[in-house]
Amino acid sequence: MQTFLRGKCRNIGLRSAAVALATAAATLAACATAPAPNLPSAGANLNQTQPSGPSRWELVRWQQADGTLRDIPHGDNGQPIIFEFSDGIDAAQGTVSxxxxxxxxxxxxxxxDTGVRFDRVAGTRMACPPPRMELESALLKAMEGSFTTVGTQPSSAVSSGRQVVWKTASGDLLQFAEREGVGRRGASAAAGGVEKIVYIDSQRVECSGVGKMMCYRWRESPDSPWQLWYGPIEGLDFEQGVSYKLRVREYQVPNPPADASAIRWELLKVESRTRAQ
Incomplete structure (x- = not known):
């Protein structure tokens, strides 16, 4: 890897799909004209092994134009940076959130012709610690220009899932990995899930997991006692001062990390929202 960052390009053997993708990203950053060995072309269609439909992608690596890696801090409840494409990553157009x-x-x-573009991007305006705010600002700035696809890795027997590397207008390389949890590609995770109604309090409260964090207060009925929810509610654009009645799908997360919840909630519908007096 250091050899590539110093600008000395040479062919090497790729021992795994994960190594192939990381190596290809570094190679393309330093040697824009050199062919990447054993990597699908930039125009490769990721649907060659997957059906169309919604898909969910996580930003797993950010290499800056000078070759240094940017830290990707997660949210208060461990939320990663996620892009959810309404019609799949290969669709001609759609909505993203x-x-x-x-x-x-x-x-x-x-x-x-070379990748993907984003338009009319708008977001909520919650304040967060400086490292997360700086990363978010850089990401939203990058999304103002087109992303060029410089590497793809379809699913196979030797890879953990589909991945893509996009190059921003400023030369940074953003590596995304597909995750389960949205549409048909999340069917295996959601199949064992259970739909339920939950009531969410209008304020989040400080709680302790692995460290200090902010938790939702929730209950199963209007007269049940409040409980703490340590994980995210995927798909919910939570607004302080507003209480919610939500229909969610709850399912077990196999082999969760030590600092993450073993139960996952995915928003299906906001049944009602009430602003606190």
Missing amino acids: GTSGCNRFTGSYGKT
């Missing part, structure tokens, strides 16, 4: 480091965002996307 997700989390940008601190706030939730929505907008539209469209396929270009």
